[in-house]
Amino acid sequence: MSLLGRNKELDRLLSVIRGPKDTALAVIGGHGVGKSALLSEIPTLSDYKTVFLGASAFESDWPLSGVTALLNAMDDPVLNRIADELLRDTAGSLDVPAISSMLLNGLHQRASSRTVIVIDDADQLDPGSQAVIGFLARRLSGTDIAMFVCLRDEAPDSPFSGLAVLHLQALSYSDTVRMLEAIPARHTTTAAAHAVAAATRGNPLAAVELYARLLERHAEGK
Ligand SMILES: Nc1ncnc2c1ncn2[C@@H]1O[C@H](COP(=O)(O)OP(=O)(O)OP(=O)(O)O)[C@@H](O)[C@H]1O
Ligand SMILES: [Mg+2]
The missing domain is CATH 3.40.50.300 (P-loop containing nucleotide triphosphate hydrolases)
Incomplete structure (x- = not known):
């Protein structure tokens, strides 16, 4: 990455x-x-x-x-x-x-x-x-x-x-969104990346983990 x-x-x-x-x-x-x-x-x-x-x-x-x-x-x-x-x-x-x-x-x-x-x-x-x-x-x-x-x-x-x-400070909101959108995934939505960026306030580890959980739930149809 x-x-x-x-x-x-x-x-x-x-x-x-x-x-x-x-x-x-x-x-x-x-x-x-x-x-x-x-x-x-x-x-x-x-x-x-x-x-x-x-x-x-x-x-x-x-x-x-x-x-x-x-x-x-x-x-x-x-x-x-x-x-x-x-x-x-x-x-x-x-x-x-x-x-x-x-x-x-x-x-x-x-x-x-x-x-x-x-x-x-x-x-x-x-x-x-x-x-x-x-x-x-x-x-x-x-x-x-x-x-x-x-x-x-x-x-x-x-x-x-x-x-x-x-x-080392938190990532900016826009860099967090860009980081999440760069993660290869079958279904991604810009809205999800924005929601995760806002919720995790620029902590990349938290953002990556939360985003992965959301994608998993999404794939399960939830
Ligand atoms: N600037 C960045 N651009 C893209 N991805 C990033 C960036 N910073 C961190 N990440 C990603 O976020 C995750 C967490 O980052 P990293 O492991 O470097 O944090 P850390 O500060 O070393 O954490 P720890 O305190 O647990 O050692 C990793 O998956 C990493 O690839
Ligand atoms: Mg480390």
Whole structure:
């Protein structure tokens, strides 16, 4: 499905990808507002290597599973050595500050070209990974990395506080209607799309789900 009504937001993402002003951006928005849909456009915005970490890639109750998944996905020789060191540390002697500074050094030593890191649902990572990645995200200048983290809430004590923020707003009424009309269906009515757009006030997830329910009922002759 093509992304509707997010041109300003895509420009903002592109300015972070190109740098040099902001190196990390927190994309914040409520359930279903379209964060994942927006982030999934990032690979199309540049030719840089993009490393994508989605919620299914880590386990939030497994210490440092987020950092480990990120390092695996980056697949960089310098970072792989650090990942091995983390794996060997079964005694848990490496704490969050030690791991953070090791990784920051690693990012500076990395020889690879510009890389874009995208972490969807970053607030669902295990707490240690949130702390490490938040630390790194605030210190990326000079590393040739652009990072996006996606969050549902903006908590003042969040490990990601202090980053530049893009608050994702609801879609406009007309973009919601256009989004619904683009969904392939046997029977659609413009009136139904308008009714759903009004009722769901620009929340794309709510609109898509309600519209699907209406089409189902319609097909049943109700
Ligand atoms: N701008 C848009 N244009 C077209 N479709 C969209 C747009 N934004 C969201 N959608 C669609 O709406 C649905 C919900 O969007 P998405 O999953 O991106 O929300 P989310 O903010 O990531 O939700 P969650 O908080 O649950 O992770 C998806 O089916 C998505 O494809
Ligand atoms: Mg999402």
